[in-house]
Amino acid sequence: MSIEILDSTLREGEQSPGVNFTPEQRVEIAIALDEIGVEYIEAGHPSVSEDVFRGIKDVVEQGLKANILVHSRAKREDIDMVLRTEAPWIGMFFCVSSHCLKMRFGITLEEAKRRIVDTIEYAKAHGLKIRFTPEDTTRTEWENLANVLEILRELKVDRVSVADTTGVAHPVEFYNLVKKVAKYGVAVHVHCHNDLGLAFANALMGIEAGAIVVDTTVNGIGERCGIVDLAQMATIARYRYGKKYKLDKLYLLSKRIEEITGIAVEKHHPIVGEHAFVHKAGLHVAAVVKDPSFYEFMPAEMFGRERKIYVDKYAGRATVEYYLNRAGLKNGKVVKELLARIKSSGRVYTPAMLVEEARKIEREVI
Numbered sequence: 001m002s003i004e005i006l007d008s009t010l011r012e013g014e015q016s017p018g019v020n021f022t023p024e025q026r027v028e029i030a031i032a033l034d035e036i037g038v039e040y041i042e043a044g045h046p047s048v049s050e051d052v053f054r055g056i057k058d059v060v061e062q063g064l065k066a067n068i069l070v071h072s073r074a075k076r077e078d079i080d081m082v083l084r085t086e087a088p089w090i091g092m093f094f095c096v097s098s099h100c101l102k103m104r105f106g107i108t109l110e111e112a113k114r115r116i117v118d119t120i121e122y123a124k125a126h127g128l129k130i131r132f133t134p135e136d137t138t139r140t141e142w143e144n145l146a147n148v149l150e151i152l153r154e155l156k157v158d159r160v161s162v163a164d165t166t167g168v169a170h171p172v173e174f175y176n177l178v179k180k181v182a183k184y185g186v187a188v189h190v191h192c193h194n195d196l197g198l199a200f201a202n203a204l205m206g207i208e209a210g211a212i213v214v215d216t217t218v219n220g221i222g223e224r225c226g227i228v229d230l231a232q233m234a235t236i237a238r239y240r241y242g243k244k245y246k247l248d249k250l251y252l253l254s255k256r257i258e259e260i261t262g263i264a265v266e267k268h269h270p271i272v273g274e275h276a277f278v279h280k281a282g283l284h285v286a287a288v289v290k291d292p293s294f295y296e297f298m299p300a301e302m303f304g305r306e307r308k309i310y311v312d313k314y315a316g317r318a319t320v321e322y323y324l325n326r327a328g329l330k331n332g333k334v335v336k337e338l339l340a341r342i343k344s345s346g347r348v349y350t351p352a353m354l355v356e357e358a359r360k361i362e363r364e365v366i
Contacts, residue, residue, distance in 0.1 A: 003241045004213045006040035006189060007033050007230055009257065010059070011071050013217040014044065014052075016226070019261045023055035027062060029218075029260075032253045034064040036234065037245045040213065042091060045071035046081040056085045069131060074119040083126055090128045091161070092119060095135035096144045109144055113151060120155050131159035131189060138162070138169040138177060149184040160186045162211070164202055167195030167225065175205040182210035189213040194225040203228045204236070218257040219265050219272070231271035239298060247271075248304035271303060278308045282316020285309055289322050311349040315342050320354065327355045334361045 010026055013019065021029065026044065033041050043060070046053040060068050069089035072078040082090045095104065096112050105112070116132075123130050134140055134148050152160050162178050169177070174192075182188050190206035192199040192215070203214045220229035231250045237243040254272035258265050267274045277300035279285050287294035292307060300307040309319055320335050320342070338358050342349060349357070 001207070001241055002212045003207055003237050003243060004039040005230070005233055005237065005245070006042060006069065006213050006215050007038045007217065008042040008191075008215050008227070009033070009217040009221070009230070010055075011042040011044045012215070012222040012227055013257075013261075015223045016221045016261065016263060019221065019263070021055065021260070023051055023058050025260055026055035027058050029253075029257070030059040030064060030066075030068075031062060032249065032256070033218075033230075034062075034066045035246060036230075036249050036253065038066055038216075038230075038234075040069055040089070041066045042069045042071060042215075043085075043087065046085055047073070047078050053081065053085065056087065060085055060087050074115055076119060076122055079119060079123050079126070079128070082123075082128065088129055089131065089158075090123050091131045091133065092123065093133040093135045093161075093163075094119075095140070096148055097136055097140040098144060100136065100140075101144075109147065113147060116148060116151055117155070120151070120157060124155065129158045131161055132157050133161035133163050133189075133191065135163055136165040137181075138164045138174065139166065142180075145181075149181065149186070152186050153184050157186055159189050159213070160184075161189040161191050161215070162206065163191040164193055164199075165191075167193030167199060169198065169202055171198060171201045171205045174202040175209045178206045178209035178211050187212055189215065191215040191227065193223070193227055194220060197225075199226075199228045200232055203233065207241075219254055219263065219269070221257070221261065221263055229270070235271055235298070235303075247298075247302050251304050276300075277303075277305050278310050280310040280312070281314050282319055285322065286316055286318035289318055311342065311351075311354060313343045313346065315339065315349075323351050323354045324358050326351075327358070329355070329358050329362065331362060331365070333365050334358050337361050337365070 030041050043056040044052045046056050068087045069091045070082045070085055070087040071091045072082050074092050074094040188211040190211045192202040214233055216228045216230040216233045218230050220226040234245040251272050279288050284295050292299050320339050
């Protein structure tokens with residue numbers, strides 16, 4: 001089963017409130033994504049502003065291994081902007097749901113089809129590889145969507161992206177839709193929003209249904225509730241599908257994006273959250289110190305992270321021994337007394353506090 005990642009931090013991620021990357025930051029992030037090994041980087045939407053255009057062009061000039069894709073409306077003037085960036089891929093989008101055609105654009109489906117054909121042919125005539133997204137795919141009537149898919153197949157468009165634009169698709173429904181879309185013979189991408197917390201589940205169902213590329217962002221940032229998190233997708237791609245993304249680079253990039261954007265990552269966030277590899281309950285710790293795989297599906301070291309043991313009233317003998325043994329303290333009486341003090345104190349102990357208290361007890365016992 002093939003699975004690749006298109007990271008859209010520089011486009012979808014920048015659509016998070018308060019987020020605006022400088023051209024220099026855009027290049028920095030693109031290089032970091034390339035080092036992780038993502039196959040595609042969506043560098044931005046050049047029609048937004050001059051600094052976005054300049055940043056995209058700077059990314060293209062880096063000569064990265066990843067394919068660089070640039071966002072565009074189905075308009076010739078947008079395509080011209082993409083051409084000026086010299087990126088090889090264009091990510092073109094247009095909504096064809098009946099409600100959207102009537103209330104947003106004021107055109108018929110036939111008029112929309114003519115516009116889509118015109119812009120695709122224009123982009124192809126200028127040598128661009130095309131990913132076309134029928135925006136709000138999951139809420140578009142199948143008859144309208146099928147009309148567009150026929151056009152994409154006839155014009156030999158490179159990719160079609162199934163977009164759950166409002167994040168409302170049920171994973172089973174999303175699987176069935178991607179399965180139907182894939183039958184048209186155009187390689188399928190999926191772009192899943194997280195409004196109901198289903199983005200990651202839908203992305204996985206999309207893969208199982210035949211999609212080959214999943215859109216992600218670092219820390220899952222993006223419009224409203226964001227999209228699929230890069231760290232989670234890169235990890236599942238390695239754990240389940242055998243892809244060799246460089247997982248040890250995810251945490252540092254996550255922290256850098258947190259720093260640039262000011263959007264804090266929750267401590268319980270998978271893979272990159274501060275608590276992702278912290279163990280607390282005494283029974284868990286007793287098992288983990290023997291073999292981390294009892295409570296870690298992949299070891300912390302795979303992600304460039306350090307396993308930590310949290311010490312409070314939930315601590316067990318193994319927790320205390322873990323830290324004292326590292327300090328060369330192996331007195332059983334000390335361990336027993338220290339554990340009793342931890343459980344009765346109501347305090348959280350740092351490793352330094354544990355050693356200090358243990359040495360105090362050792363003096364008292366002796």
